[in-house]
Amino acid sequence: MSDEELAKDLGLVSAMTIGIGTMIGAGIFVLPGVAAQAAGPIVVVSFVVGGVIAMVNAFSVSELGTAMPKAGGGYYYVNRALGPLFGSIAGMGDWMGLAFASAFYSIGFGQYLATLAPIPGFLFLTDIQVGALIAGTAFVLVNYVGAKETGGVQTVIVTLLLAILGVFAVQGWLSFDYATLSGDGGLAPMGAGAILPGTALVFVSFLGYAKIATVAEELKNPGRNLPLAVIGSVAIVTVLYAILVSIMLGVVPWPELSQDAPLTQATEAAFPGGYAGIAVTVVTGGALLATASSANASILASARINFAMGRDKIVTNWLNEIHPNYATPYRSILVTGAMIVVFIAALGQDIEVLSKAASVLHLVVYALMNAALIVFRETDAPEYDPDFTVPLYPLTPIAGMALSLGLLAFVGGRELALSAVFVVGAVVWYFAYARKHTPKRGLLGQYVRDRQASLPDSVVGAAETVAPDGTGDATGTPTVMVALSNPRTERALMTIAGGLAKAKGGSVLATHIVQVPDQTTLAAAAEQRSELLQESEELLADARGDAERFEVDVETRTILSHQGVAEVFDAAREHDADTLVLGYGGAQLAGGRVEGTLDELTHDLPCDVLVLNEREFDPGRVLLPTAGGYSSDLSAELARALRDAVDAEVSVLYVAGEDESEAAGREFLGEWAADHGLADAELLVESGDVETAIRDAAADQSLVVIGATEEGLLSRVVRGSLTLSVLENIDASVLLAERPHSRSLRERLFG
Known part of the structure; x- marks a missing residue:
């Protein structure tokens, strides 16, 4: 089943709130107390350094996002440029990183929940872990049943959080005392060398900005708004962190700052007695809202990454099976949820492990994304046409790689080892499964193959060793999608599609959109497939026969939809079609163009279109x-x-x-x-x-x-x-x- 149409209805403010809303949950509500114990007051600089590293990477994310706004985000870019081995590392790393991050956010939720109501411990679990397990399970169930997340809701949440933090900042500044900030040991009691380990600990606070690139297809004027949203959200959050953490450490001495609910403690100290109770309740509610929003967004993003990997056959599509009632990838969500529960139970008593493990895996992905940008540029990929380009190329992506990988040296042995297990697991998975199934060779591998006569044998041999067992085509197998509507035009459309697919060395995807009345749910229609789809099956059987005349691979698919003809373009986007072939009766031409009148003003075509x-x-x-x-x-x-x-x-x-x-x-x-x-x-x-x-x-x-x-x-x-x-x-x-x-x-x- 294809997705609903992605209308370009997200403006700059909505896009920025997506990034800010995901980042703000961890950065200010959970980590200041833990980070202050590790670095002292100079941890404020750690937050700023983290923002600088995120900013350098944000430039590369912006270029990649405007060049190819694809579902899957970082995974897609790495897989397309560097090939499926690195794509497996990026995809699995992003997935596991999101699971660690979700467990971290759930622990943060449990910390603040424990300040509102007593929660009993259970067996080896603390009260915070029990609260986190309740929260994590709830977030998984919300995604399982398919509760929607929209830019409008996120805007309201972020506006509310910024208002709460703004009030705290004003009152906190009135209560600020520099002597409290500096303490007996000065601003750097552990030395300046504590800055980078502190940055490694708090970098999880900057993981949300890349999510903006995953909704690039829904942005108005993405060439302008996506870079502004990505870079702007990092800048705003970095400044916000620096101000608020400074105020917190100027209100409560850093050795005494709570490691469980630091903002609640700082609020209680900053507000006068008559208002402290109300302020603490409001701040705690904001903390619960922020951590819940971040956890929910991370689980949702993990499902989208799995869809992208399933499309490229990096993982089995069994994982992406759609629930018959809720229309969600329930298996993927349950597997992710199970990992979150395990991480909370096994590692939840040491929040540093969760935050650093999430940071490590994402830093590896960011480094690979910067490398992918360089490959796209240097190989002159024909489909790579960014509206925004990074300044000072190639210094910027090189700096992004160096900073991302360099920060790993300050993470700590446990977290590096834990993350390495997942990276090695991704490599093993690639050679054991994905290499046999995925057909796509990356641009880098094809670049090496095309120049094998002039390159060292060791380089060529390494590229061939990790190349997929499939076709090895640099662009994958081009897909010519045919939208069939009735038997009268089927043969003509399949002749055009088959001839074009043969010329391209590609395959044909024949689709039949069956429109379901709005009064009937798609799930109910699916239960009556035998009666509803008999005509469709006959039409697609004829299509298979006609395509086989051209000796090309053909896949057929029936799509149930309330949208009818409008679903055609959505399906082309869903299946990454290179060309779409359809009949004039279903095109709804607007004066000599393929789009309808409204679509022409607001959308771009998903691919080449023949009517x-x-x-x-x-x-x-x-x-x-x-x-x-x-x-x-x-x-x-x-x-x-x-x-x-x-x-x-x-x-x-x-x-x-x-x-x-x-x-x-x-x-x-x-x-x-x-x-x-x-x-x-x-x-x-x-x-x-x-x-x-x-x-x-x-x-x-x-x-x-x-x-x-x-x-x-x-x-x-x-x-x-x-x-x-x-x-x-x-x-x-x-x-x-x-x-x-x-x-x-x-x-x-x-x-």
Whole structure:
């Protein structure tokens, strides 16, 4: 089942609150007391250094997020650039790191819960661990039944937390005493050398900003808003930590600061007696809200990472089985929940272990993400087109790697060993399972393979040793998705898809969207599959047979949806389709473009899209009108595929402008055809009205392939659309080709 449409409805403020809300739960409510015992008052500098390291990494996260806003975040970038071995390390590391972080947040919840009500210990578990187990179990159940998390809710939570902390800061500053801050031993009683070990302890406080990149597809203007949100949230939280921790240590002497509920203790000391009780209750409620929000968000993020790994066959899709009633990946959530419970029970009496283990695993992932950015840049990956680029490249990603890995030296032996177990486990899992199943070779491995003659044998040998047993294609296997709607057009659409997949060396995914009435739940519809889907199964069986004519792999899928046609684009995003083929009746064209009117103003296409208006489909004689527009490359690609797959005869048409000679038009067309692999095509140059010329040339053709218009929505509403007229007013079948490209709102409106 594919996801609901990801509308671009998150603004800059909502995006920043996602990052701030995840970070703020641990940084200020849980760790100051523990960190102060480890470093003294200079722990304030530890928080600032942690923010600097996070900021350097935030630049790289921003570039990667604007270049390829994919589900899975860091795992996706590492797997795509460095290959599935490092992808396994990043994916498993991120997953385990989130489990450690969730256990840490749950312990924080238990610490503050214990200040409100007495909780009995049980066996070897303390009262805090019992409270944490109750909380962790509740968070897992919330994700199991699929309670939704939205930017609006997160904004309210963060606003409330900032208000609470703001009131504390004002009152705390009025009660601040520098002598209390410095104490008898000065600002650095353990020496300046305690700063970096303190940073290693508190770095878990900065893990939330990368989550913003996972919702990049939902951001308005992500090229601008994503970097501002990621970098801005780190900057705001770093300043907030420095101010609040300084105030806490200036209100309560650092040796006396509580390791369980430090902010509650500082609030009680800062507020006058008449207001202290109310203030403590409000702050404790804020702490419970913050730690609960962070824990819940971490569990939710872990499920998304598992989906991304399952899609690439790094882990078995058994893990991502969807619950028939709740439509959640219940097995993944239960496995994650079980690990959280074990971590709370086994390690919950030493919160440093949980926080440092979460930090170590995430630092490894951050280092790999910086390496992935360099690989994307140096290999000139065609799909890598960031709207934001890191300053001072390559120094910034190199610094990100050095700082992330360098901080590991100050973590401690226990936590390094514990984290190493999971990293080694990920490597073992890759060679035991993932290497046999995943088909995708990373860009780095392909780069080495392409230059094996000039590289040392040891480098080439190492790359081949860890390469997947699958195809080893640098871009994976291209997927051509077909959206089928009825048997009449099935063969035509599968011919186009099969020919294109064969030309690309890819596979075909044939889908049939079955629309379920809003009054019927999808779960109820799924229970009646035999009656509801018989027609669908027959349609997809025919599709398999037609695709096999082209000797390409074909997968078929029926998707139940309330959205109907709107689900097509969602499914293309869900399955990472390279090309989508569908019939004109299901396209809802808006004046010569594939999107509907509202979609055109707010969304970008998920991939290349081909829309067929079929009239007795015959791909034997193809006419390709072109003026060199942005979608003409796709039109040429399809024409070449049909030429090679079904021996189609291709004619290319150019309509010269009023002030352009036929010779100039022929020169342009000859160069364009040669550049696009169509030098053997018949070249036609006409002058006059474009629509008339296309209609006249199409009289002797059976299929017209035409690129989508670049005109804006309002201009086409006023003047009409050439593309729609061609689609509807000629006798031949017409295929509209559109390649996605970025357009501002002004361009979408006015062209």
